Amino acid sequence: MxxxxxxxxxxxxxxxxxxxxxxxxxxxxMVTGALTPGGQLVNTTEVENFPGFPEGVMGPELMDNMRAQAKRFGTEFIADDVTAIESAGSDDAPLYRLALSDGETLETRAVIIATGSNFRKLGVPGEVELSGHGVSYCATCDGFFFRDKPIVVVxxxxxxFEEALFLTRFGSSVTLIHRRDEFRASQIMVDRAKENPKLTLLTNTVVTEIHGTETAPAAPALSLGGLALNPKPQVNVSGVSLKNTVTGETAELETAAVFVAIGHTPATDFAASVASRDEDGYIIVDGASTRTSTPGIFAAGDCVDRVYRQAISAAGMGCRAALDAQEYLSE
Ligand SMILES: Cc1cc2nc3c(=O)[nH]c(=O)nc-3n(C[C@H](O)[C@H](O)[C@H](O)COP(=O)(O)OP(=O)(O)OC[C@H]3O[C@@H](n4cnc5c(N)ncnc54)[C@H](O)[C@@H]3O)c2cc1C
Known part of the structure; x- marks a missing residue:
């Protein structure tokens, strides 16, 4: 059926x-994805900019709440990955067949693709361990946490450049590190960066390791029935090791944060045969709608949006996709 x-x-x-x-x-x-149900926010700590949570909310808790709310209204969840989509109906009664990684297939009248994007990683020691503790992939999300502290952008x-310029509002200094001596960024961005007294450009340089040190917990010790409970100390970013790509020279740089800005890859390969994509793999939608190049297939969130990439903007687009799909199904 x-x-x-x-x-x-x-x-x-x-x-x-x-x-x-x-x-x-x-x-x-909903086919949730086999490895990271809940999406990108399950890998982060505190989310302070999602409306409705004046004290902030932990990323995994926010996603658990969204899942519970979807479940409450009858969503069925399948913990798997979609590997391909193909047309299976006629022009009069379009139908789509989805292949799952466990070999099962599902048929449906409409599809909403909301598979997000994966940020590219540096792949250096310390990056994974310190992710959410000074290593970040989103300046809009995390810049605020590094007020008056030195910041590195890669x-x-x-x-x-956008992230680095934005971060100068918070950090005591921002060092942008690039492996070549020429930038892919537009000249106007480079000029703006050069004019900014807080921003230093370090070219022909790569980060080879990210270091962390233990810091005192922010919260005071708790007392439970006369027993003192000391929160665990945290390990946060304290510096990076650098290497000059031309001379081979090495150096250490103190920093409280490393923002990795080397691109995103939208998770859309499985949909290539039914949805037109741009040269970077983002699904192309029709104007302000979420309609893709195939009727009945809609797309929303970071797999479409290369600009805003926020939880609230993805949620807003998910709402639009649902309304577009609803209208399509009632035709
Ligand atoms: C470390 C970090 C911190 C962040 N902090 C904030 C913040 O504080 N505030 C904020 O607003 N934004 C933040 N963001 C950005 C925010 O997480 C994203 O903009 C948002 O999650 C995008 O939502 P989405 O639904 O488009 O995709 P995602 O959250 O990326 O979810 C995509 C889902 O698709 C699934 N999937 C992928 N491929 C398949 C497939 N083939 N089959 C089935 N399922 C698949 C994945 O498993 C995942 O569940 C942060 C991002 C990161 C990485």
Whole structure:
């Protein structure tokens, strides 16, 4: 039996679409992704800019809440990956067949692709261990935490420069590190960076390791029945090892944060045969809608949006995809 609508991906875009479609009585099915159900926010600590949480909320808790809300309205979850989508119906009654990585197939009248994007990693020691403790991939999300502290940004494209310039509002200094001596970023961004007294450009340089040191816990010791409970000390970023790509010279640089801005890869390869994509793999949608190049297939969130890349903007687009799908299904 064909489903009404299948949502692929369980980030803010996917869960929001599921909440709307569930409330519309369309019995949505969600293929959550096998490895990271909940999406990118399950890998972060505190989220301070999602409306409705005046004290902030931990990323995994926010995503658990979204899942519970989608479940409440009847969403069925399948913990797997979609590996391909193909057309299986006629022009009069379009149908789509989704292949899952466990070999199963699902049929559906409409699809919402909400598979997000993966940020590229540096792949150096310390990066994974200190992620969320000074290593970040999003200046808008985390810049605020590094007020009056030295910050490093790695990358040489427009987004690296945008992040670095934005971070000068917070950091005591910002050092942008790039492996070549020429930047991919537009000249206007480079000029702006050069004019900014807080920003230093370090070219022909790579980060070879990210270091952390233990810092005292922010919260005071708790007392439970006369027993003192000391929160665990945290290890946070304290510096980076650098290497000059031309001379081979090495150096150490103190920093409280490393923002990695070397690009994102949208997770859209599986949809290539049904949805037109741009040269970087982002799904192309029709104007302000979420309609892709194939009727009945919609896309939302970071797999479409190369500009805003925030939980709230992904959630907003998930809402639009649900309303677009709802209209399509009622035609
Ligand atoms: C470390 C970090 C911290 C961040 N902090 C903030 C913050 O404080 N505030 C903020 O607003 N934003 C923050 N962001 C950005 C925010 O997480 C993203 O903008 C948002 O999660 C995008 O939502 P999405 O639904 O488009 O995709 P994602 O959250 O990326 O979810 C995509 C989902 O699709 C699934 N998927 C992928 N491929 C397949 C497939 N083939 N089949 C099935 N499922 C698949 C994945 O498993 C995942 O569940 C942060 C991002 C990172 C990485």
């Amino acid at each position: 064909a489903h009404n609508v299948i949502i692929i991906g369980s980030g803010p875009a996917g869960y929001t679409a599921a909440i709307y479609l569930g409330r519309a009585g369309l019995d949505p099915v 990358g040489g494209g427009d987004s690296a």
